[in-house]
Amino acid sequence: MSLLIVGSVAYDVIELPGREPIEGLGGSASYFTTAASILTRPSLIAVVGDDFLPEDHAFLNGRGIDTSGLTTRTGPTFRWQARYHKDMKGRDTLRTDLGVFADFSPVIGPGLNHPDILFLGCIKPSLQRCVMSQVARPRLVGLDTIECWIADDREDLVELRKSTDILFVNDDEVMQLGCGRSVVASARAVMDLGVPYVVVKRGEFGAILFHGDRIWLFPAFPLDGVQDPTGAGDSFAGGALGFLDVLQEFDTDAIRLAMAVGTVMGSLCVEGFGPRHLAGVTVADLQGRLEAYLDMMSLDKARAIAAMSALTKGGNA
């Protein structure tokens, strides 16, 4: 049981409609590990500046996260500022100060270089490759990326296809990477490159899992109110891969269940602010919401097929 993530630990300033800007711990690796830490004990490879607060370090340690791979360099921690649109869906990045993250060169020590599961968080593809070269082949590798790297580092990304089991992307990213006329066609094109599983994340509308010629749908858990959408995708991945790390099963059925767990984790994430909010979530919360989610999706297939087969009596078939 070992889950390693390489990604960013940052300070976010989030501007939500009608609220004062909120500053606090952020970054893909913070959300991912906090979510995963509800289920397992993930390890973290990241870099922070010498302004990184001891209380934030203590928070991560307190979650049972192995932070031996979190290095501190002289200079400022990565800072990111964004303003959400009124509908809480779109957002504009106001500021990206990479700080010490600009020279991030991940080193995977001997204690961390044989994980069961590796998550290559959203960092430059050449760094993701550098990480891959330092670890024994994990049982499962997840990879996240964004549009700028699909545009500028396509060669590195395509090279990573060989070692990626699950690619996490959104609608625009899969279209950009797969160059198909639709999300479905693009996901198929990415799988043709050699990636066995493609997860297309659609924010408040959920996710789709592609594998071979199969498709599975994971609509979002409906919420009465979203506080802050930041980190939903990383919490989704952290929940999904944290679940698989405990389950220690990596077949398609396990991965499908993991997507349901990820969906539920993403919904818990956006009900509060920052990764610290996720620390208040228990396994029991997750279990309860997962059960409710499965009920919302359940349909009696046998009854449906029986009903459909009786339908020819009325229509134009």
Next chain:
Amino acid sequence: MSLLIVGSVAYDVIELPGREPIEGLGGSASYFTTAASILTRPSLIAVVGDDFLPEDHAFLNGRGIDTSGLTTRTGPTFRWQARYHKDMKGRDTLRTDLGVFADFSPVIGPGLNHPDILFLGCIKPSLQRCVMSQVARPRLVGLDTIECWIADDREDLVELRKSTDILFVNDDEVMQLGCGRSVVASARAVMDLGVPYVVVKRGEFGAILFHGDRIWLFPAFPLDGVQDPTGAGDSFAGGALGFLDVLQEFDTDAIRLAMAVGTVMGSLCVEGFGPRHLAGVTVADLQGRLEAYLDMMSLDKARAIAAMSALTKGGNA
């Protein structure tokens, strides 16, 4: 077995990105009845002008649709022109010429005034009330509406709550009608008015069914390419209520299955142009896609719960 719809029969001019405008039969009642006619023999109450083409009349009759309630008046048929945005999601209405539809005054003759199921398509709420007053209480009443009537005719709409079993609305409409801070809260507020089932249609992202404190999710069937999104919502309703008309069951489980049938019907609609395209769809097509759809949604709940209950060993619970 009787399904009655009151709505619009129109000529649409649809401008899709990179294509010449396409003109042809449209309107909520045309899509609804053509979709429903795959499963059952719906009846239609609508009005057309004296320019309505005999071949379009023949098309509807040829589908087994009872058009005895389709009246012809002197003047032009309702015409609607819209241009879709490049992403095929949003659209702008370029032209709305009501023609004879402006003076539409539905009269339900003695052969049609005791339907099992009544669908009050998207017409002025006062006309929907006028229809209700002319029919014996159906076993199920579906109602569709849009933002302009929620704004201008709220009183008539709220009055209709008493006789509506299923309300079909989109995200914006349910928020406007329910005045909640979210889709979930707004749907609950609408149910508090006395509507037992609320269906929120979300286009390419599917639909949500609300009933009491229960929620069920119907993600859209993923398609490799959308030809024309027009009529998807009416085909959804036509498929759902056509299914219930054949099934002749009206409990919650039946309504949930109907939502899956509607979702699949909507996906078949948008793969071609206009209601005529739906005439090429067979019950077998629908059955095949429904089975594929149920597979895309199926999760092994027992395994999920078992897996989740084993999770406390690793995490911070």
